[in-house]
Amino acid sequence: MVGIITYGAYIPRYRIKTEDIARVWGANGPEIAAGLGVKEKSVPDLDEDTISMSVEAARYALARRDVPRDAIGAIYVGSESHPYAVKPSAATVGEAIGATPVMTAADYEFACKAGTAAIQTCMGLVKSGMIKYGCAIGADTAQGAPGDALEYTASAGGAAIFIGEDNPIAEINHTCSFTTDTPDFWRREGQEYPRHGGRFSGDPAYFKHIQGAAHLMLEQMGTEPSDYDYAIFHQPNAKFPTRVSKMLGFTGEQIKPGLAVPRLGNTYSGAVPVGISATLDVAKPGDRIFVTSYGSGAGSDAFDITVTDAIESDVFDRSAAPTVEELLANGKYLDYALYAKHKGKIVMQ
Incomplete structure (x- = not known):
């Protein structure tokens, strides 16, 4: 049976509280923030993007289970915020985790379900016997225009899901x-x-x-x-x-x-x-x-x-990488000005 053999998530340590965004834009800002049910959101560091977060997530997954790098036959990175319009994120991720040259690598886009579409593709390749393991990643540094309702929720983070048939968790x-x-x-x-x-x-x-x-x-x-x-x-x-x-x-x-x-x-x-x-x-x-x-x-x-x-056997060590709860804990909070700098909303000329 095809399934998940390991996984890893990555969330940047920086945060901004939605009440701070609402304070800047005033008017119905507090009402929007309260209605969405989001109290705070993650913010990428100045040197973080979809590729760097995908690499961290994949490395955490591989820390939990040592998948042979030469057996990773596919890497797909689903995102709405690939750093390059023309240059695949997946190739860089594969190189960074030591999985190149892989059989196939590509960037996926289907708004917020690009990551799960990548999982389905990996399932098909594994089931067909074309590859032994596939890595499906969903990650974003989400965009939201200043003052728009999206700005209260658009955050950063992602996860890597490795697919295979070898004793899945x-x-x-x-x-x-x-x-x-x-x-x-x-x-x-x-x-x-x-x-x-x-x-x-x-x-x-x-x-x-x-x-x-x-x-x-x-x-x-x-x-x-x-x-x-x-x-x-x-x-x-x-x-x-x-x-x-x-x-x-x-x-x-x-x-x-x-x-x-x-x-x-x-x-x-x-x-x-x-x-x-x-x-x-x-x-x-x-x-x-x-x-x-x-x-x-x-x-x-x-x-x-x-x-x-x-999931509780010797082939998999859940404690070898931080849990999502651990990644969410101990955030470093930014005010709106620093948040805008981190997100590239304001830049030095």
């Missing part, structure tokens, strides 16, 4: 997707910040696609929400995943371990991979995990995952 029982042409969020070539459809991004975008993929998964697997110990839904804010989980019949306790967004913000392509990582940090053998990502434009990928005994 979590078997992926099934995956399916739900996609339509729903333009709720976009950024044209050359534009610095994305634009969005406001409330349209909720309905009929996020909620329609999350529910579409989730219902498809439950139908195909013949399961109910109560059959799962944990559930992870794309978390652009705290409000959306909480609401959609209730609509589908999942409980607050099921989504709690993977819901990092109140203290992390929206890591875009990294949101669901980080949620998977946070859940695997606490999961036990036999636990079943329901996952549904969302990417604007729009589509959702769903996964049915069962944790195996290998």
Whole structure:
């Protein structure tokens, strides 16, 4: 059975409280911040980008399990903020972790579900026998224009998920997707910040696609929400995943371990991979995990995952890398001016 053989997450240490963003923009800023349910968000350091965070996440994953570098046949990096318009992030990541030359490497884009699309691709390559191991990464230094609602949540971070058939710590029982042409969020070539459809991004975008993929998964697997110990839904804010989980019949306790967004913000392509990582940090053998990502434009990928005994065996050392909870702890807080400097909103001429 193909599944997750190791994983690792990375979150920058810098933070800004959303109340500090609201203080700068005044007016309805505090109301926006409170409504999103995000108290603070991560901020990349001056020398951090999608590539550096992807490398750190992959290195943490490899610290937990020593995967032979020459057996990593694919590396895919899903992101909305690749440092280069023309130059693959995946090739640099592969070189940095000693996995080159790999069989295939590419950068993925599908808004916030690029990371889960990479997982599906790695699953297919492993199942076909073309590769032994594949590395799927979702990471972003998310963009939000000054004063826009996105600025209260757009953060930085990501996770690396290694896929293989060799004694996985979590078997992926099934995956399916739900996609339509729903333009709720976009950024044209050359534009610095994305634009969005406001409330349209909720309905009929996020909620329609999350529910579409989730219902498809439950139908195909013949399961109910109560059959799962944990559930992870794309978390652009705290409000959306909480609401959609209730609509589908999942409980607050099921989504709690993977819901990092109140203290992390929206890591875009990294949101669901980080949620998977946070859940695997606490999961036990036999636990079943329901996952549904969302990417604007729009589509959702769903996964049915069962944790195996290998997560507590000698082949895997969960303690060899920091947990998501540990990465979220002890943040270094910035005021708005330093935050704007870190994000490149203000630069020296």
